Amino acid sequence: MKAEPEVQRRLLDLQAIDTALAQLAHRRRTLPERAELEALARELSALEDDRVRAQVAVDDLDRDIARLEKDIDQVRARKTKDEDRLAAGTGPARELEALQHELVSLNRRQGDLEDAELELMEQRETAQGVLDGIEAKLADARERRAAAERRRDDKLADIAKEEDFKKSARRPLVADLPADLVTLYDRIREDSGLGAALLTAGRCGGCRLDLSGADLARIRKTAQDEVVRCEECRRIMVRTNESGL
Incomplete structure (x- = not known):
């Protein structure tokens, strides 16, 4: 699957909203x-x-x-x-x-x-x-x-x-992203709670594991508009200048 790097980075904005929504749901379930x-x-x-x-x-x-x-x-x-x-x-x-x-x-x-x-x-x-x-x-x-x-x-x-505030912010963001990318992201998030994470200094932000040299080499050769996923947790990894590639 392909998506422009800027589009992929916007997945992190979507993930931040979804994380906040998950935290709110947890607060609701665990009210003292x-x-x-x-x-x-x-x-x-x-x-x-x-x-x-x-x-x-x-x-x-x-x-x-x-x-x-x-x-x-x-x-x-x-x-x-x-x-x-x-x-x-x-x-x-x-x-x-x-x-x-x-x-x-x-x-x-x-x-x-x-x-x-x-x-x-x-x-x-x-x-x-x-x-x-x-x-x-x-x-x-x-x-x-x-x-x-x-x-x-x-x-x-x-x-x-x-x-309501988070959902109102989520709707236009989802509407502006490619449907197939959102579908993939939602499927991963529903399975694991986190659909997309930063790749930082060679470490997946989803499972917090360092990528192997072979995985890093593979990702370096991958086009910037290619959506890459962690081999361990299968989450979408968003690349930036801090990814250590």
């Missing part, structure tokens, strides 16, 4: 905020699991407390009924004595239930504290996630602007 958001997603998932468990614990205690309160209300109602009957003083003495014994039993039962309820209420207060702590951590993690998302989006917007 991506890793931060992944870590936050795991943290939030774990905290949400903790929150569900803590909420279940609170709900279970609420149900137990409600059940005890119902039992206490039933005992109080029974006591009131017995106390009214006892205050009326009607009925056989044996029955009134039985009511007195039952009231003693009901008072003891009420005391036991109220002690149990108090213990459950203390447990509930502790469980609610755990739940409140988890929800505070969740709120903090969500705020950190929102902040990281804003930073990520800002950086992505900056990268997109730079990419």
Whole structure:
């Protein structure tokens, strides 16, 4: 393939743009905020699991407390009924004595239930504290996630602007170069990330290897408008006065 030396040198301008675009793509893939958001997603998932468990614990205690309160209300109602009957003083003495014994039993039962309820209420207060702590951590993690998302989006917007600028510079450059040369360059670049490089002081700028004496001799004999490629990495080598030929 042939191309004027000046045209070949313009491949380096194209390569500089493509290298910048590749760096921008790498920046997009490796934004620190991506890793931060992944870590936050795991943290939030774990905290949400903790929150569900803590909420279940609170709900279970609420149900137990409600059940005890119902039992206490039933005992109080029974006591009131017995106390009214006892205050009326009607009925056989044996029955009134039985009511007195039952009231003693009901008072003891009420005391036991109220002690149990108090213990459950203390447990509930502790469980609610755990739940409140988890929800505070969740709120903090969500705020950190929102902040990281804003930073990520800002950086992505900056990268997109730079990419648009580089692509707008690339289009006229590609349009002005021979189509077959661009096709060759693009094929090499897609395979190796670098399509063209300077030949400097006998060294390929692509693979960074020194050319052999035989390769240098071959290139010296090659016409200036001939596109030469490195025997090692197969990239296009652009010759200049600094190529050491």
